[in-house]
Amino acid sequence: MRRAIYPGSFDPITNGHLDIIDRATMIFDELIIAITSSTSKKGMFSLDERLSMIESIVEDNKKIKVIIFEGLLIDFAKNYQSSIIIRGLRVLSDFEYEFKMALMNRSLDSNINTLFMMPHEKYTHISSSLVKEVTLLGGNVSQYVPQIVQNKLLQKVKNN
Numbered sequence: 001m002r003r004a005i006y007p008g009s010f011d012p013i014t015n016g017h018l019d020i021i022d023r024a025t026m027i028f029d030e031l032i033i034a035i036t037s038s039t040s041k042k043g044m045f046s047l048d049e050r051l052s053m054i055e056s057i058v059e060d061n062k063k064i065k066v067i068i069f070e071g072l073l074i075d076f077a078k079n080y081q082s083s084i085i086i087r088g089l090r091v092l093s094d095f096e097y098e099f100k101m102a103l104m105n106r107s108l109d110s111n112i113n114t115l116f117m118m119p120h121e122k123y124t125h126i127s128s129s130l131v132k133e134v135t136l137l138g139g140n141v142s143q144y145v146p147q148i149v150q151n152k153l154l155q156k157v158k159n160n
């Protein structure tokens with residue numbers, strides 16, 4: 001059983017993340033989408049809200065599990081008996097951050113390997129923060145997120 005972990009803050013999940021998820025499930029028997037809070041970013045959605053959005057989007061793909069975690073990613077990977085971390089690389093500016101994170105994870109646990117995948121080029125310019133900002137300012141993000149995420153974003157804007 002080849003199992004990989006795709007970690008991230010997913011606040012919220014975008015079509016760029018889903019593109020990576022599709023590609024990873026072509027290679028692995030099981031993919032765990034591991035949601036965690038960012039220490040540096042203030043979230044819009046609670047971890048439970050992110051989990052329930054992602055679960056409803058990927059429910060038809062039986063290879064995928066969605067799990068919230070706290071603490072170090074390498075500990076989560078060990079608990080779930082996986083040594084592969086999937087990360088998306090969109091543009092050159094992602095590289096330095098990802099490179100450091102991959103090397104730090106590998107130096108903390110030499111069994112861990114990070115596998116980088118490139119999303120479709122139509123998603124290279126999107127990020128969760130940009131999708132939130134565009135929605136907050138009245139723009140349409142329907143080409144960047146699934147319908148359920150767009151609805152939740154609009155609800156957040158309305159409630160604030």
Ligand code: COA
Pocket residue numbers: 007008009010011014015016017018020036038041071072073074088089090100101102104105119123126127128129130
């Ligand atoms: N398509 C579109 N956007 C993408 C994307 C893709 N394929 N891949 C990443 N992004 C965007 C995200 O939306 C996010 O945007 P934002 O900054 O506007 O929110 C940004 O790129 C960062 O991506 P994300 O995957 O969410 O990374 P992160 O920096 O939030 O998460 C963790 C990094 C969670 C993997 C890392 O902090 C971690 O492992 N934390 C656990 C604690 C730990 O072990 N720390 C030590 C690590 S060495």
